[in-house]
Amino acid sequence: MVFRSGFACFVGRPNAGKSTLTNALVGSKIVITSAKPQTTRHAVRGIVTRADAQLILVDTPGLHRPRTLLGERLNDIVRTTLAEVDVIGFCVPADEKVGPGDRFIAAELAALRAPVVAIVTKTDSASRKQVAEQLIAVSRLGEFADIVPVSAVAGEQVGVLADVLVGHLPEGPLLYPEDVQTDNDTETRIAELIREAALEGVRDELPHSIAVTIDEIRLRENNPGITEVFATIHLERSSQKGIVIGHKGSRLKAIGTTARAGIGELLDTRVHLDLHVAVEADWQRDPKKLDRLGF
Structure with missing residues (x-):
């Protein structure tokens, strides 16, 4: 039997369902999801291993018209990834009309060497007529x-x-061990889970202003059955702290x-989570702060 292995990348405008699709194909939550645009900020690899192939899915941020250095x-992450993969999945949601953003991305994809598979996502949110x-x-996009x-x-x-x-995919050997579902390190996955929780219920520009770093992960000295996680939620303005912390700390x-x-599910252990909220003024536009926050 021919065994195939290689990389696929999902691309599309923000909130086109790329991350949810990655999780569904992998069969496990390796990428955070949110209704907020630009939730994905890194190229996250999800690994699908089956008898005849190993498919490495690279979930990327949504291509958009940038307003900040971030x-x-x-x-740049998206374009670098597109140039390196074996096949590209172009995601367009079924419940939204094709727009300028989709046409812009389709034009960029036409210039690449990799074959492009168009994927109409979120068909559960549209009628059969809409899907058709x-x-x-x-x-008609390309x-x-x-x-x-x-x-x-669904x-x-x-x-x-x-x-x-x-x-x-080309013929090739296993690229990752069979039991590995992602090559993202644990610290990054924990930071993303905290950011996903912080995104819920916020509106306007605040989602773009939230970044999370992990300060320390350790086993509790007197109880090694508990993992202590110390993390910082970074915001851009002091006025945003009240929104994230909430009345008497309720939101935090x-x-x-x-x-x-x-x-706890990721680490398979009990967790004590200590969250701190800090302000990094205009971090989305400051190259040094972006570097420090992992971008």
């Missing part, structure tokens, strides 16, 4: 190797999409409760 760096109309609209409708939430066509992507407590559950 936005420029996120776009979107498939036609997407087909020449695609395949076009696949899929719902990551699990519809996920296996079909995996088969299509694998079909575009809720963030901790939500994040602690995910971290």
Whole structure:
């Protein structure tokens, strides 16, 4: 039997369902998800290993018109990834009309060497008529190797999409051990789980202003069955602290409760989470602060 292995990248405008689709294909939550645009800020690799192939999915930030240095760096991540993968999945949501952002991305993809599979996502959020109309609209955006409708939430066509992507991979050996689902380090995954919890319920520009760093992870001295995690939530303005902390600390407590559950599942241990909120003025526009925060 021919064994294939290689890299696939999902690209699309912000909030096109790329991260949810990555998690569905991997079968585990390796990427945080949110209704907020630009949730993904790093190239996250999810690994799908099966009898005939190993598919490494690279989830990237959404391509967008940058307004900050952070936005420029996120776009650079996307373009670098696109130049290196074996197949590209171009995600367009079924419940939103094709727009200038989709046409811009389609034009960029046309200049690349890798085959492009157009993926109409979120089909569970649209009627059959809407899905059919979107498939036609997407087909007019360019020449695609395949076009696949899929719902990551409902699990519809996920296996079909995996088969299509694998079909575009070159023959090759295993690139990662069979039991590995992501190459992201634990510290990064914990920071992302905290940021995911912090994104819930906030609006306007605040989601873009939130970054999380891990200060320390250690086993509790008198009880090694508990892992202590110390983390900092970074904001851009002092006025944002009140929103994140909430009345008498209620919102920060809720963030901790939500994040602690995910971290406990990840580490398979009880977790004590200590969160601190700090202000890094205009960090999205400051190269030194971006470097320090891991961007």
